[in-house]
């Protein structure tokens with residue numbers, strides 16, 4: 382394991398990703414972590430960047446006991462400055478904050494070789510800089526292993542100990558050789574084995590689930606038809622079979638035939654013990670007349686908890702009855718499955734400065750709290766693409782594994798006006814045609830998210846010799862790394878033409894189709 386101590390840089394999670402891409406397990410912890418807080422011995426430590434300056438009164442500092450472990454340490458940006466600050470170097474403010482690309486020259490030793498950190502990477506490389514302070518005097522016993530035209534100490538190393546510091550950010554994709562630099566550190570310098578693979582993960586995780594759940598006791602969990610909950614459910618099924626109960630709530634604002642398709646796949650194909658609850662009437666009655674997006678979200682969230690709890694209570698009641706009969710070896714409901722992923726974990730543990738509060742994720746309602754369920758989160762160590770890889774290994778069908786994300790409040794936030802069955806039907810049909818044509822054109826995997834939006838305005842059209850007065854569909858398709866920023870997807874015109882013509886011909890109530898060409902920011906991905 383590589384331990385990454387997070388000093389609050391916006392790039393910290395990317396360091397974890399880059400290590401994992403080398404099949405080395407890496408875990409991010411806040412920089413305030415003390416050595417006694419960790420229950421493993423890392424093979425190496427990486428200190429992240431930070432928005433702070435090492436000289437600020439409130440700036441965070443590392444527990445120096447980590448330096449005594451004798452394992453290799455790599456400081457990135459602030460991490461470098463933190464090493465220097467602790468070991469007697471000097472850090473000063475730059476005249477101008479340096480933000481952007483720089484070319485680093487790798488220093489050669491007398492025999493022509495370079496430091497192990499840069500081995501095999503050439504003499505020069507393009508790297509990404511983002512800093513206001515820089516090293517002005519290296520600490521005693523350090524030597525320079527790389528420099529740029531403005532940073533004479535852009536990369537330094539200790540003469541005898543495995544201590545390294547680099548001013549640039551190897552973790553961002555703007556540093557094309559950055560991943561290789563991290564690879565050199567964790568593989569050559571730390572000597573990590575490349576054993577973090579999903580094949581290994583499955584076996585270990587199934588064993589872990591069996592151990593923590595014990596021989597008795599049931600687990601319940603919600604599935605949505607998305608990748609995360611499907612993978613989590615299948616993993617639970619592999620581990621404890623029918624002691625796991627999946628519940629899918631049909632909230633009436635799912636995609637076309639979604640509940641039915643999830644049922645087919647999870648229940649019939651994957652063998653997961655699944656109950657689909659059709660609560661669409663309840664959801665739609667509570668949504669009736671509501672236009673405000675936040676209110677729509679709240680209603681859907683709360684109703685979901687009500688319905689899920691009611692279903693959980695039924696399972697618990699049945700378990701109780703069986704227990705009374707003394708016939709049931711499966712036990713009572715003890716666990717609640719959550720599909721939490723590592724980015725959520727990072728979000729809640731990453732260092733946000735001295736006054737930060739921890740975000741809570743788990744909105745379990747009253748009844749579930751009363752049932753005193755313990756949480757089980759089999760995906761909490763994984764990034765999204767690792768979940769997809771796991772899904773493929775668990776034989777989950779490829780179209781589902783590669784599926785675009787779908788928001789919890791569903792089509793309710795894509796119907797801009799009031800939500801009712803007719804409006805849902807129109808949007809489902811239009812959205813289905815849109816996605817079908819994107820798949821046919823072979824473009825689905827190039828797009829991060831695509832969906833149709835139903836506008837609450839009517840426009841004039843003509844059909845035969847009749848004048849029509851019908852609604853407008855807006856199509857959205859974006860490319861994005863992390864949905865924090867996004868750009869609209871440039872469709873070939875003939876694909877858009879086909880989609881538009883099919884929607885206006887096949888969906889009653891629509892006579893006009895528009896394409897959304899807004900990026901995020903200033904727009905968002907969803908319209909509400």
Ligand code: XMP
Pocket residue numbers: 678786787788789790830864901904905906907908909
């Ligand atoms: P925005 O619209 O904020 O969307 O640019 C970014 C990503 O978040 C998804 N999204 C949601 N997901 N509940 C969800 O589960 C929501 O209320 C919600 N709102 C937006 C959106 O689909 C996109 O992937």
